[in-house]
Amino acid sequence: MEKEKWVVCSAWPYVNFIPHLGTLIGSMLSGDVFARFLRHLGNDVIYVSGSDVHGARMEFEALIEGITPEELVERNHKIIVDHLKKFRISFDNYTKTSSQHHKRFIQDFYKRIYENGYVFRKKEIMPFCEGCNRFLPDRFTTGRCPFCDYENARGNQCENCGRLLEPSQLLEIKCAVCGGKPVFRETVQWYFDLPRLANKLLGYVEKQVHWPENAYTLTLNMIKEGLSPKSLTRDLEWGIKAPFPESDDKTIYCWMEAVLGYVSATKEWCEKNGREWIKYWKEPGAKTVFFIGKDNIPFHTIILPALLMAAEDNYVLPYQIASTEFLCYEGGKFSKSERKGVWIDEAVQLLPSDSWRFYLIRIRPETRDVNFIWEDFEEKINEELIGKFGNFVHRVLTFTNKYFDGVVPSPNGYDEEDKRILNEVRRIFEEITGTLREIRLKKAIRKVIDLSDKGNTYFQLKEPWKLVNEDREKCKTAIYVGLNICKALAIAIDPFLPETAEKMWRMLNMNGDVHTVNWFSALERIKPGREIGKPEILFRKVNRKDLLSKLMEIRGKH
Ligand SMILES: [Zn+2]
Ligand SMILES: [Zn+2]
Structure with missing residues (x-):
C-alpha cells in the first residue's frame, strides 16, 4: 500500500487553564488514537498541536495573578506538556503560539494575503467600557444572539447555535467583566475579506460529503446564509504584531493566528527533523484531519480553508473534520469555579492513564x-x-x-x-x-x-x-x-x-x-515453541467512593 502523508491536528487549548477530561477526549486523546492507528498502517504521520497563548483573556488572568503573560504561559505550558506525556499523547510537536517560529510564520502569511488583496482596513465603532477603560473585543461582550435568541452569546460566537458573531450584532450588549453597558467608540481595524472567497468555499465544502453530519450541515448553512468579513486585528498588547502598513498598535486576533498553528507547527517540526514541510501541506494527496469540539467547527471548515485559499500558494485544504459533541460531567457542564469535573493533573494522580483513556x-x-x-x-x-x-x-x-x-x-x-x-x-x-x-x-x-x-x-x-x-x-x-x-x-x-x-x-x-x-x-500466527513472559496484572479494579474521596484529598492539598 502507498505510504500516505498525514498531518493529524488537535485543537489548540487555551493555556490559562489545565485541560479537563472533556478537552482531552474532544481533541488530544481522539487525535492520538487516530495518529497511532495511522502509524500502524505505515503512513507518514505528523501529530501537532500546542498552547494557544494570546488574547485578552490571558492578559487579564496574568494581571489578576500579578505576573506577566509570558510567565503565566511558561508555567502552564510546562504543566500541560508534562501531563500530556503522562496520558501518552503522542504529539510529534506540541508547541505554543508565542514561539518565534510561529510569529514569523504568521507575519509572513498575513503579509502575503494582504499583498494578494484579501485584507482591508476599516474604521469601525467598537464597544468600549468606560468603567474598565478598555475596548471590548470578542468575549469581552455578552448579549442575546440575533439568530437564535440565546441569552449568553459572546461577542465572537454564539455557543448555542455555533454561529460566528461580531460584537455589534449582539442584542442587549454588556461588558463581560463588569456587566456595564458599553459605549461605542471609533477605532481602525483590519479585516479578512471572507465574502470574496464565498463561491470557492461553497464549491469546496459541497464536495466534503465524508465530513461528519454536524460539520457538513452547519458549514453549508453558514455559507449559504452569507459570510461577513472577518476582523483580523485587536487593540491588545499581548499578541503577534499585525504586519500591515500603519498597523503598529494592533495585534492579530488570537483565533486568526492560532488556527494557522497547524501549519507552522508542522513546518517547525520538519525544519528540526530534516523534512520538507511543503510535502505535508502543499502536495496533492497529503491529508489533514482536525480533532475539534463542535463549537470549533466554523473556524476549521470556513476560516482555515479560506485563509489557505487566500495565500494562493497551493495549500491542501482540510481533508477530514473529526468533530465531537460535548462531554458533560454528572449532568452539568465542567466548571472550574464550581469544581465540577476532573482535570488531567488530578486524573493521573487517581488512576493509570489507560483507565481514563479507556472510559473516555x-x-x-x-x-x-x-x-x-x-x-x-x-x-x-x-x-x-x-x-x-x-x-x-x-x-x-x-x-x-x-x-x-x-x-x-x-x-x-x-x-x-x-x-x-x-x-x-x-x-x-x-x-x-x-x-x-x-x-x-x-x-x-x-x-x-x-x-x-x-x-x-x-x-x-x-x-x-x-x-x-x-x-x-x-x-x-x-x-x-x-x-x-x-x-x-x-x-x-x-x-x-x-x-x-x-x-x-x-x-x-x-x-x-x-x-x-x-x-x-x-x-499472523505466533510461532509454536516460543517462550512467553510472566503474566502481569493489566488493570486495577476501581471503586468510585474511594476515587472520589482521594480526589477530595488531592484538592485539599492545593
Ligand atoms: Zn445563536
Ligand atoms: Zn467593564
Whole structure:
C-alpha cells in the first residue's frame, strides 16, 4: 500500500487553564488514537498541536495573578506538556503560539494575503467600557444572539447555535467583566475579506460529503446564509504584531493566528527533523484531519480553508473534520469555579492513564452530548476492561505458564469451534480497522472488548482445564488459539491503550515495538515453541467512593 502523508491536528487549548477530561477526549486523546492507528498502517504521520497563548483573556488572568503573560504561559505550558506525556499523547510537536517560529510564520502569511488583496482596513465603532477603560473585543461582550435568541452569546460566537458573531450584532450588549453597558467608540481595524472567497468555499465544502453530519450541515448553512468579513486585528498588547502598513498598535486576533498553528507547527517540526514541510501541506494527496469540539467547527471548515485559499500558494485544504459533541460531567457542564469535573493533573494522580483513556474513548461524544458518570465509569472499567479484556488475557497466559512451562504449544488440528473462532477474530479485527478508518473510535473500542469476550466464550467452551488431562493435543490447540487472540488484542488495543499494549507485548515476548508493528500482523500466527513472559496484572479494579474521596484529598492539598 502507498505510504500516505498525514498531518493529524488537535485543537489548540487555551493555556490559562489545565485541560479537563472533556478537552482531552474532544481533541488530544481522539487525535492520538487516530495518529497511532495511522502509524500502524505505515503512513507518514505528523501529530501537532500546542498552547494557544494570546488574547485578552490571558492578559487579564496574568494581571489578576500579578505576573506577566509570558510567565503565566511558561508555567502552564510546562504543566500541560508534562501531563500530556503522562496520558501518552503522542504529539510529534506540541508547541505554543508565542514561539518565534510561529510569529514569523504568521507575519509572513498575513503579509502575503494582504499583498494578494484579501485584507482591508476599516474604521469601525467598537464597544468600549468606560468603567474598565478598555475596548471590548470578542468575549469581552455578552448579549442575546440575533439568530437564535440565546441569552449568553459572546461577542465572537454564539455557543448555542455555533454561529460566528461580531460584537455589534449582539442584542442587549454588556461588558463581560463588569456587566456595564458599553459605549461605542471609533477605532481602525483590519479585516479578512471572507465574502470574496464565498463561491470557492461553497464549491469546496459541497464536495466534503465524508465530513461528519454536524460539520457538513452547519458549514453549508453558514455559507449559504452569507459570510461577513472577518476582523483580523485587536487593540491588545499581548499578541503577534499585525504586519500591515500603519498597523503598529494592533495585534492579530488570537483565533486568526492560532488556527494557522497547524501549519507552522508542522513546518517547525520538519525544519528540526530534516523534512520538507511543503510535502505535508502543499502536495496533492497529503491529508489533514482536525480533532475539534463542535463549537470549533466554523473556524476549521470556513476560516482555515479560506485563509489557505487566500495565500494562493497551493495549500491542501482540510481533508477530514473529526468533530465531537460535548462531554458533560454528572449532568452539568465542567466548571472550574464550581469544581465540577476532573482535570488531567488530578486524573493521573487517581488512576493509570489507560483507565481514563479507556472510559473516555468508550463514551466518546460522537453524535450527541455525553455525560461522565462515576457509577458508569466504575461499571465499564470493572466489567468490560477488567472483567472481559483483562480476564481473558490473564487466563490464557496463566494457563500457558502453568501447564506448558510458558512455551507456546503446537496446534494439532483445528476442529469446527477452533475454525469458527479464528474466522470470528479475523472478521472482528477487520471491523475494528474499518471503524478506526472512519474515526468512529467509540465503536472501535467496543469491538476490541467484543473480541476479548469472544475469547472468553471460546475458553469456556473448550474447558482447557479439563482437556489438559483428557486430551492434551486438543488442549494445545485451544491454548495456541487463545495466545493468538491475545496477540491480535495487543495490537488492536494499542492505539487506545498504549501502555497496556506494551505490557501485553512483553508478556507475550513478541519481537519489535508494539507501537510501530504492522497493523495486519495482528492476524499472523505466533510461532509454536516460543517462550512467553510472566503474566502481569493489566488493570486495577476501581471503586468510585474511594476515587472520589482521594480526589477530595488531592484538592485539599492545593
Ligand atoms: Zn445563536
Ligand atoms: Zn467593564
